[in-house]
Amino acid sequence: MQVSDNSSVNSRDSFQSKLGFVLAAAGSAIGLGNIWGFPTQAANNGGGAFLFVYLLVTLLLALPALYAEVYIGNQAQKNPVSALKEACSDKFPMLGKRAGIIGLIGAMMMLSFYTIVAGWMLAHAASALFDFLGFMDISTWLSTSSTLRNALFTPVFILLGATIVHQGVHSGIEKWSSRLMPMLLAMLIGLIIYILQQDGAMEGLALYLIPDFSQITNPKLIISAMGQAFFSLSIGVGGMMVYGSYIKKDHDIGKLVVSIAALDTLIAFLAGLLIIPALFVAQYAGQEVFAGGHLIGEGQLIFQILPSLFASMGDSGLVVSFAFFMLLSIAALTSTISSTEVPVSYLVEEKSFARNKATWLVSLVVLIASMTLVAFFDVLFGLVIQLLTTILQPLMSLFYFIVVGWIWQRGNKLNEISRLKEKPALRAFAFYLRFICPVLLLVVFFNVAF
Numbered sequence: 001m002q003v004s005d006n007s008s009v010n011s012r013d014s015f016q017s018k019l020g021f022v023l024a025a026a027g028s029a030i031g032l033g034n035i036w037g038f039p040t041q042a043a044n045n046g047g048g049a050f051l052f053v054y055l056l057v058t059l060l061l062a063l064p065a066l067y068a069e070v071y072i073g074n075q076a077q078k079n080p081v082s083a084l085k086e087a088c089s090d091k092f093p094m095l096g097k098r099a100g101i102i103g104l105i106g107a108m109m110m111l112s113f114y115t116i117v118a119g120w121m122l123a124h125a126a127s128a129l130f131d132f133l134g135f136m137d138i139s140t141w142l143s144t145s146s147t148l149r150n151a152l153f154t155p156v157f158i159l160l161g162a163t164i165v166h167q168g169v170h171s172g173i174e175k176w177s178s179r180l181m182p183m184l185l186a187m188l189i190g191l192i193i194y195i196l197q198q199d200g201a202m203e204g205l206a207l208y209l210i211p212d213f214s215q216i217t218n219p220k221l222i223i224s225a226m227g228q229a230f231f232s233l234s235i236g237v238g239g240m241m242v243y244g245s246y247i248k249k250d251h252d253i254g255k256l257v258v259s260i261a262a263l264d265t266l267i268a269f270l271a272g273l274l275i276i277p278a279l280f281v282a283q284y285a286g287q288e289v290f291a292g293g294h295l296i297g298e299g300q301l302i303f304q305i306l307p308s309l310f311a312s313m314g315d316s317g318l319v320v321s322f323a324f325f326m327l328l329s330i331a332a333l334t335s336t337i338s339s340t341e342v343p344v345s346y347l348v349e350e351k352s353f354a355r356n357k358a359t360w361l362v363s364l365v366v367l368i369a370s371m372t373l374v375a376f377f378d379v380l381f382g383l384v385i386q387l388l389t390t391i392l393q394p395l396m397s398l399f400y401f402i403v404v405g406w407i408w409q410r411g412n413k414l415n416e417i418s419r420l421k422e423k424p425a426l427r428a429f430a431f432y433l434r435f436i437c438p439v440l441l442l443v444v445f446f447n448v449a450f
């Protein structure tokens with residue numbers, strides 16, 4: 001426990017080490033977006049060309065946005081609503097508070113669909129297990145999409161997340177992230193080694209690693225890469241901000257943020273090494289995977305093509321299938337806890353809730369929201385994802401740039417730096433964040449939304 005700042009006598013739960021922070025934040029970043037979203041987009045958009053553009057937009061825009069988000073939280077040492085309010089307090093305290101609440105709603109939106117998809121992953125992992133034990137009927141039911149299955153597995157997943165969050169920042173989030181992230185990496189590498197040995201894998205590897213640069217100027221590709229980068233780095237809902245508030249002020253935030261983005265990008269890259277060759281292995285084995293140069297459907301990739309590939313591998317396929325869906329479940333779990341922490345930290349710090357109560361209340365609201373999505377799946381599911389990733393996340397990122405670059409006066413080193421003469425590299429960064437980032441973001445935003 002440590003005292004959060006000079007004005008407060010309350011001790012605030014926090015991460016105990018920089019490594020713990022990096023693993024927790026990387027855990028938030030690394031999720032279904034990396035292991036499902038990234039490879040699917042890469043396979044659809046010229047393989048290596050997508051990878052190249054993705055790296056570019058991560059570096060140019062997503063990384064500075066992540067920096068701004070973590071920096072605001074770190075300086076405030078408070079939950080995202082209070083942190084934004086404080087950063088805007090000289091001129092626009094209400095604007096900051098409202099933006100914080102919008103971010104918090106974004107976190108709940110993320111949880112409402114993410115926990116459903118995560119539930120599918122758990123169900124598929126359980127399906128492999130029941131198949132192995134010889135309960136074929138249960139296994140088939142678990143691998144078949146149904147409302148009942150959603151209504152069972154979504155709550156199970158929400159419960160798993162709540163169990164970690166209610167234990168606190170150090171004893172829950174940090175401890176579990178430090179256990180789960182190395183496990184995830186080991187499973188991913190094991191699966192890659194296995195898949196690359198199968199017939200057909202090398203063709204997939206070539207598509208992935210040899211870029212088709214004719215696709216690179218396609219605006220659709222740039223926009224997809226941009227949305228993917230913001231979602232993947234968990235920017236714009238306050239999860240990274242609240243994690244930033246749980247490490248001591250004035251740690252070298254820049255370096256830590258770069259390590260988080262590097263880990264996130266590494267795992268997305270590795271997931272591509274697994275999924276794209278696996279698709280070609282399935283194709284080699286006679287499955288229809290691509291139609292007209294495109295994957296036949298996003299959902300089909302994970303829930304049909306890969307499961308039937310695993311099934312064709314006999315007993316070892318069951319182990320591979322279990323490991324694969326556990327990998328996805330773990331990735332989803334560490335992302336879920338960061339979004340849950342946003343409203344929980346707000347209720348604890350601003351509304352004096354006990355952590356326990358706050359966690360269960362938030363989980364209940366998420367459960368209601370996700371069950372509403374399950375009930376009106378066709379209308380709501382895609383809509384909520386669309387709203388979050390194409391509107392809310394980019395707009396919140398723009399707000400972070402404006403706060404750090406323009407509004408926030410007291411204690412903002414970036415503002416001071418931009419006036420200093422003797423540190424040209426830092427001045428250039430401050431200039432970049434204040435002037436270039438908001439403009440770049442607006443250009444892309446208007447291309448996405450309209």
Ligand code: PHE
Nearest residue numbers: 029031032033034231232234
């Ligand atoms: N970054 C996570 C992923 O790649 C998703 C996420 C978005 C997590 C927003 C938290 C907040 O799957």
